Every structure is written in C-alpha cells, then in structure tokens.
Amino acid sequence: MKTRFAIVGYGWRAQFYLRAARMIPQEFEVTSIVTRSEERAEQIRRETGIPAVCGIEEALGDRPDFILLCVPRTVMKDWIVRLMEQGIPVLCETPPGKDVEELNELWKEKVRLGGNVQVTEQYFLQPYYAAMIRLAHSGMLGDISNMDMSAIHGYHAVSIFRKVLGVGFENCEISGRRFRFPVTETRDRAGWHYGGRMLCPDRDRVDLVFESGRTAFFDFSQEQYFSPIRSRTWNVQGSRGEIRDMDVYWLNEKNQVIREHMRREDDGVYNIDGWSHLWITLSGERIYENPFPQARLNDDELAVADVLRHMGRSAREDVDFYPLREGLQDAYLDFCMEEALRTGNAVRTETQSWVEKKGRVENIREGK
Numbered sequence: 001m002k003t004r005f006a007i008v009g010y011g012w013r014a015q016f017y018l019r020a021a022r023m024i025p026q027e028f029e030v031t032s033i034v035t036r037s038e039e040r041a042e043q044i045r046r047e048t049g050i051p052a053v054c055g056i057e058e059a060l061g062d063r064p065d066f067i068l069l070c071v072p073r074t075v076m077k078d079w080i081v082r083l084m085e086q087g088i089p090v091l092c093e094t095p096p097g098k099d100v101e102e103l104n105e106l107w108k109e110k111v112r113l114g115g116n117v118q119v120t121e122q123y124f125l126q127p128y129y130a131a132m133i134r135l136a137h138s139g140m141l142g143d144i145s146n147m148d149m150s151a152i153h154g155y156h157a158v159s160i161f162r163k164v165l166g167v168g169f170e171n172c173e174i175s176g177r178r179f180r181f182p183v184t185e186t187r188d189r190a191g192w193h194y195g196g197r198m199l200c201p202d203r204d205r206v207d208l209v210f211e212s213g214r215t216a217f218f219d220f221s222q223e224q225y226f227s228p229i230r231s232r233t234w235n236v237q238g239s240r241g242e243i244r245d246m247d248v249y250w251l252n253e254k255n256q257v258i259r260e261h262m263r264r265e266d267d268g269v270y271n272i273d274g275w276s277h278l279w280i281t282l283s284g285e286r287i288y289e290n291p292f293p294q295a296r297l298n299d300d301e302l303a304v305a306d307v308l309r310h311m312g313r314s315a316r317e318d319v320d321f322y323p324l325r326e327g328l329q330d331a332y333l334d335f336c337m338e339e340a341l342r343t344g345n346a347v348r349t350e351t352q353s354w355v356e357k358k359g360r361v362e363n364i365r366e367g368k
Contacts, residue, residue, distance in 0.1 A: 003065055003308060007030060017070070018033075019301065024292055034056055065316065067083055069090060080117060090116065094120060094156070118310075119327030121322045123156050126300060127277060127280055135236075141237075141242065147234070150233045152224075171211055172211065175207050176218075177205055178203070178205075182200050183229065185197040206337050247259065336349050
C-alpha cells in the first residue's frame with residue numbers, strides 16, 4: 001500500500017524527505033507541500049511539480065495518511081497541537097520543542113488530546129548504526145556498560161546512546177567541557193572549498209553517567225558531518241567484547257578471542273548495475289539488510305525512507321515506532337548537555353512528565 005503524506009515546510013530537511021520519497025514512487029507519494037506565501041508556493045510548484053498550498057486545510061483535503069512537520073523548533077509545538085486537535089497523525093522533525101518547559105507543555109497537550117505523534121529520529125535506522133545496535137543487543141558482547149561516540153550531534157547521539165546502552169528513561173549525571181580547535185575549511189552543505197580558510201569550531205566533550213552505572217562518552221565537532229579530515233569513531237564495550245568502528249572483538253564459549261570485521265556490500269561497484277547498498281555482514285551472517293535494495297539512496301536517505309515506511313504503518317495501524325515521549329527524552333538530555341557545557345557545572349537530570357510513573361519505561365526496540 002502506498003504511503004501518502006503532506007509536508008509542512010520546504011527547508012533542507014524537508015527536501016531530504018522529498019528526495020527519498022521521489023526515489024521510491026511505488027511506495028511514497030507527497031500529496032502537497034505547505035508553505036507561508038503564494039510566491040514561495042509558486043516556486044515550489046515549478047521546482048517539484050507537486051501541489052504547494054498556503055494553508056493546512058488545503059493539504060488535508062487530499063486526505064494524506066499523515067503530516068510531516070519540517071518547521072523550526074520555535075513553532076513546532078503549536079503545529080503539533082493544532083494537528084492533534086484535528087486527529088491527524090503527525091511525524092515531527094527533531095527536536096519537538098525549544099526548551100524543557102515547552103517539552104513538558106507539549107506532553108501535557110498530548111495527554112489531553114491523545115493522537116498519534118511520532119518523531120523523525122532516523123539514525124538508528126542507518127545501516128551501520130542498525131548493525132551496531134543489533135550486535136549490542138545480541139548478547140555476544142555480554143552486558144553493555146559504556147559507549148564512546150564521536151560522530152553525530154546532540155539529541156541524535158542521545159538516541160543512539162539510549163538504544164545501545166538500554167537505559168530507557170533513566171536519570172543521569174552530565175558533565176562536560178567545550179573546546180575550540182583550528183581546522184582548515186574543506187566542505188559543507190554548499191560543497192567543496194579550496195581557499196584554505198581556517199575555522200575554529202566548537203568541540204564538545206560530555207560524560208553521561210546513568211543510574212544503572214552505564215555510561216556514554218560524547219565527543220563531537222560540527223565539522224565531522226562534512227569534513228574529510230575530521231573522522232567519525234565509535235566504541236561499544238561489554239563484559240565479553242567490544243565494537244570498535246567496523247571491527248568486533250568477543251570471547252567465544254571457550255573464552256578464546258575472536259576478531260571479525262563488519263563487511264559492507266554495495267551493488268554497482270565495478271559493474272553496470274545501478275549503485276545501491278545491499279547489506280552488512282559479520283562472520284558470514286547478514287546483520288543488516290537494505291529494506292530498499294533497488295533504490296539508489298545514501299545511508300541517511302535509506303534511514304529517512306525507512307522512517308516514512310514506519311510512519312505509514314503507524315498511521316494505518318496506530319502503532320508506535322519512535323513515539324513523542326522518546327523524542328522528548330532525547331531533546332531533554334540534549335538541553336541538559338548544553339547546560340553542562342555552557343556553565344561548566346555537572347547537571348543531574350530529573351524525571352519528566354512523559355516518563356511513566358509506574359516504573360522504568362521499556363526501551364524502544366530496533367525497528368519498532
């Protein structure tokens with residue numbers, strides 16, 4: 001069944017979802033794009049060939065399965081509440097609010113109105129992260145105690161930490177420090193740069209120690225998203241093994257050390273097939289398989305398309321895959337990380353309104 005959705009907003013992230021959807025037209029259809037002015041709507045129509053409108057009511061007239069909100073965090077809450085009041089399933093970009101107070105206000109409205117609100121957290125669906133989470137949950141590494149990651153920012157990193165460590169909604173103590181180091185400009189969203197201009201971006205180092213003792217070590221500079229001279233690294237440690245980037249070390253039943261490399265297979269390399277990612281294997285077993293093997297999508301586009309597929313099912317069957325409370329927790333910890341970095345003081349998190357009072361909420365599982 002084709003998933004049909006409308007998009008509110010037409011910025012960089014909205015175009016990411018539009019591009020992924022258009023690469024798989026047999027599965028996804030963008031019914032319309034909502035923007036603020038007729039001038040902008042006309043531009044979008046010319047660029048995309050998709051109906052562009054200035055009001056949400058016009059977009060709802062096409063009866064989309066859900067609305068994808070790609071709007072600034074300063075207005076995200078108001079948009080979510082407006083759609084919940086109409087009973088429209090919502091897929092909202094991250095983060096879903098501008099501060100901790102607004103996150104709690106949004107949850108209060110969610111409790112009052114009900115409705116289906118999911119969050120566009122896509123990183124756990126990217127090929128490598130999905131494979132890493134699967135290995136961490138398989139038991140082969142023993143009890144996972146800590147993770148060190150230098151790859152993605154704020155709430156995205158928090159999402160991966162929570163999934164890998166299995167800490168759910170545990171409180172934690174957060175401490176950190178912000179540095180600045182010079183790096184030569186090489187590439188950004190606009191493309192390559194060859195002028196040799198020197199940049200001095202922030203580099204954040206943060207420790208998150210959860211109540212269970214499980215610990216996340218966060219290290220990030222914005223240049224890591226694009227610069228080829230600022231690499232990304234991961235290390236997940238358990239009592240019987242570890243993942244170190246693409247290498248996995250573990251003990252077998254005889255306590256002998258096994259080392260294997262995760263192998264990525266892509267089609268269209270040294271052949272005339274169209275390029276696409278196929279799968280990731282470890283010891284001959286596929287630990288990740290591309291859910292869209294015929295589509296020529298990069299890793300983030302694959303994850304975005306998978307979010308859209310999950311949201312289509314969520315809207316039709318009223319099931320969660322990344323519900324609002326998970327996105328609220330990610331955003332909350334990110335705000336606390338920023339406070340620790342800004343003040344230089346340790347921050348102790350507190351249980352928020354979206355956490356079920358009867359006890360620890362079960363951690364979201366891969367693919368749910």
